[in-house]
Amino acid sequence: MKISPLSPIGIFDSGIGGLLIAKEIKIQMPNEDLIYFGDTKNMPYGEKSKEFIIKNSMKIASFLYEKKCKALVIACNSIASNALDLIQKKFHKKILIFNVIDPVVKNSIFLSFNKIGIIATPATIHSNCYIKKIKKYYHHLDVVQIATPLLAPIIENGLEMKKINPIIKNYLSHLKSIDAMLLACTHYLFLKQEIENFYHRKVHLIDIQKIVVQEIKEKLSEKKLLCFHPTWNRCPIFYTSSSIPIFFEKKVQILFGKKVFLKNTYF
Numbered sequence: 001m002k003i004s005p006l007s008p009i010g011i012f013d014s015g016i017g018g019l020l021i022a023k024e025i026k027i028q029m030p031n032e033d034l035i036y037f038g039d040t041k042n043m044p045y046g047e048k049s050k051e052f053i054i055k056n057s058m059k060i061a062s063f064l065y066e067k068k069c070k071a072l073v074i075a076c077n078s079i080a081s082n083a084l085d086l087i088q089k090k091f092h093k094k095i096l097i098f099n100v101i102d103p104v105v106k107n108s109i110f111l112s113f114n115k116i117g118i119i120a121t122p123a124t125i126h127s128n129c130y131i132k133k134i135k136k137y138y139h140h141l142d143v144v145q146i147a148t149p150l151l152a153p154i155i156e157n158g159l160e161m162k163k164i165n166p167i168i169k170n171y172l173s174h175l176k177s178i179d180a181m182l183l184a185c186t187h188y189l190f191l192k193q194e195i196e197n198f199y200h201r202k203v204h205l206i207d208i209q210k211i212v213v214q215e216i217k218e219k220l221s222e223k224k225l226l227c228f229h230p231t232w233n234r235c236p237i238f239y240t241s242s243s244i245p246i247f248f249e250k251k252v253q254i255l256f257g258k259k260v261f262l263k264n265t266y267f
Contacts, residue, residue, distance in 0.1 A: 003068065003069075003070040003095060004225070005070075005224070005225050005226060005227040005228070006033070006227060006230060007033075007068055007069060007070035007225075008032070008033035008067065008068070008070070008234075008237075009032050009033070009035070009069060009070065009071045009073060009216075010034075010035045010036075010037070010064030010065075010069035010072050011025070011034060011035070011036045011072075011073040011075050012036070012037040012039070012060045012061070012064060012072070012074065012075060012076065013036075013037075013038055013039070013075040013076040013079075013186060014038070014040075014042065014043040014044055014076050014078065015038045015039065015040050015043040015044070015152075015156045015187070015248065016038060016156055016187065016190075016248055016251050017075065017076065017152070017155075017186030017187035017188075017189065018036065018073070018075025018076060018186050019036070019038075019251055019252065019255055020186060020209050020255075021073060021075040021186060021209050021212060021213065022034055022036050022236070022256075023209075023255045023256070024209040024210060024212075025073075025213050025216065026236070028213050028214065028217050029213075029216075029217055029226065029227070031227040031228060031229070032227050033227070033230070033234050033236070034236040034237070035064060035069060035236075035237045035239070036236065036237065036238045036239065037063065037064060037239045037240075037241075038238070038239070038240050038241070038248060039060060039240075039241045040156075040240040040241055040244075040245055040248060041240075041241035041242035042056055042241065043152070043153070043156055044078075044149075044152045044153045044156065045076060045078040045123060046078050046120075046121020046122050046124065046147075046152055047121070047122060047123070047149060048078070048123060050082045050083075050123070050127075053078060053079055053082045053083050054083040054086055057074070057076075057079045057083045057087060058083070058086065058090065061087050061090070061091060063239075063265070065091060065094065065095060069095060070095055070096065070220075070225050071095055071096040071097070071098060071216065071220065071225070072087070072091065072095060072097045072098070073099075073100075073212075073216065074087065074097070074098065074099040074100065075100055075186050076100070076185075076186065077100055077101060077120055077121065077124045077184050077185050077186065078121050078123040078124050078185070080099035080100055080101045080129075081123065081127035081129035081130075082123060082124075082127055084097075084099055084101075096223065096225070098212070098216050098219070100212050101130070101133065101184075102133070103211050103212045103214075103215035104182070104206065104208055104211050105133040105134050105136075105137060106133075107211050109206060110134065110138045110141060110180075111138070112180075113141065113179045113180040113204070114140070114141065114142060115141070115142040115144070115177065115179055115180075116134075116141060116142075116143055116144070116178055116179070116181065116182060116206075117144050117145070117146075117178040117180075117181045117182070117203075118130050118131075118143065118144070118145035118181070118182045118184050119145070119146055119171060119172075119175070119181070119184060119185070120145065120147065120148065120184035120185050121147065121148070121149065121152060121185050122147040122149050124184055124185065125145055125146070125147040126147075130182070130184055131143050144175060144178065145184075146171065146174055146175060148171045148185075148188075150167055151164075151167070151168070151171070151185070151188055151191070152185055152187040154167065155187045155188070155190050156187065156245075156247070156248075157247065158246075158247035158250075161194065164191070164194070165194060168191060168194055168195065172195065172198050172199075178203055179203060179204065180203060180204040180205075180206060181195065181199075181204070181206070182206050182208070183195070183205065183206075186208070186209075189208065189209065192205055235259050235260050236256055236260050236261070237260070238252050238260060238261065238262050238263070239263050239264065239265050240262075240263075240264045241264065241265065241266065242264060243264055244262050244263075244264055
């Protein structure tokens with residue numbers, strides 16, 4: 001399959017979490033065409049087995065590959081921490097593959113901190129992926145992590161913030177005396193303001209989407225696949241694996257405007 005700078009970037013997640021990664025791609029690389037896949041039928045991934053995550057993410061990666069994407073962006077931490085190796089093994093010689101873990105854990109911002117907290121889904125926490133990778137690069141860091149299983153589903157379902165806040169406070173009360181926090185699930189990026197408020201803005205929240213997308217931009221440029229002058233600029237396409245949820249559609253339109261294509265597909 002021949003790819004070029006005009007080929008789209010494929011992004012996938014269990015639901016709406018990766019939309020903020022897609023939005024950052026549009027901010028940093030406005031000429032790029034995007035195809036997004038949210039596996040809304042099987043969300044949340046954080047509660048699923050490793051086998052399930054691998055099986056489903058391989059199907060989605062294949063779907064985006066067939067759409068002639070030049071790059072795959074795994075915008076789900078549960079997938080990246082459980083299935084990245086197998087996805088890379090199958091596709092790395094065919095298209096570029098990015099994830100939301102490696103660019104972050106290698107970033108020099110960690111040199112500025114002594115103790116960081118990580119909140120993530122049970123699937124990500126059980127993989128122990130973050131602690132292993134962070135400790136590989138930054139021996140000095142004290143890392144504390146907790147699973148926060150309720151957050152992704154309630155964000156996906158559009159629960160009112162006043163109902164979410166007590167749940168956030170209950171989780172974060174277990175993470176005191178930290179100087180930075182890693183939101184190790186892209187869904188949690190939608191709660192950034194509430195988390196900052198809990199810590200009275202005295203804890204630094206690491207800018208995951210900026211770090212990840214900067215790496216994507218650099219690698220595309222290095223491979224001469226960055227799109228500078230498209231012959232057309234198509235609307236982003238957003239696929240879901242179920243009937244398009246109202247909250248998903250609303251978030252897409254808030255972030256990308258009404259000039260988008262929303263489709264569902266079933267494997």
